[in-house]
Amino acid sequence: MSNECMSCGACCAAFKVTFHRSERDDEPWGKVPYGLADDETDSLCRMRGTDYARPRCVALIGKVGESVRCGIYEERPSPCREFAPMSAVGVFIPACNRARSTHGLPPLPL
Numbered sequence: 481m482s483n484e485c486m487s488c489g490a491c492c493a494a495f496k497v498t499f500h501r502s503e504r505d506d507e508p509w510g511k512v513p514y515g516l517a518d519d520e521t522d523s524l525c526r527m528r529g530t531d532y533a534r535p536r537c538v539a540l541i542g543k544v545g546e547s548v549r550c551g552i553y554e555e556r557p558s559p560c561r562e563f564a565p566m567s568a569v570g571v572f573i574p575a576c577n578r579a580r581s582t583h584g585l586p587p588l589p590l
Contacts (some may be wrong), residue, residue, distance in 0.1 A: 484565060484588060489548030492540040494579035495566040497527040497555035520552055526556065545585050 485491075504510040504517050504525055516538050517525040528538040539556070542548035550556055565576040565588070579586040 486549065487545070487547060488538055488565075488580065488585065489542060489544045490579035490583045490585055491565075491576065492548070492550070492560075493536040493544050493561075493577075494582045495530065495536075495559075496535060497530045497537060497557060497559050498524050499526070499559055501525045503557050505555070512557045513555060515551060516552065517557075525557075527560075544583050 491519055499512070499517075499521055501507060501517075501519070502510055504512050506514045512525075512527075516528050518528055518531075520526045528539075529536045536544075536578065537550075539551040540548060540578050541551045550560070563575070580587060
């Protein structure tokens with residue numbers, strides 16, 4: 481997690497996080513804590529708190545824009561693992577800035 485992420489956390493309080501139920505720890509190789517995910521369909525789950533009108537993942541600890549961390553970082557679902565604020569060439573991606581703007585945070589340089 482980059483330093484920007486540790487003082488931001490906007491993505492964890494802006495997007496719905498849906499993932500395959502096989503990632504939940506009640507499945508053989510799953511790691512996401514069962515109690516932190518709700519069933520969405522027969523095969524999909526979502527992180528609790530991320531489907532509200534004002535989303536905030538239940539695993540997010542701290543204050544957005546100041547100091548945050550993921551309470552289940554090692555067990556987080558694939559969408560969280562795949563979301564990266566920067567591209568391979570070090571350019572911040574637009575989704576990161578959309579999340580930041582939702583919380584009144586200034587955009588990071590594109």
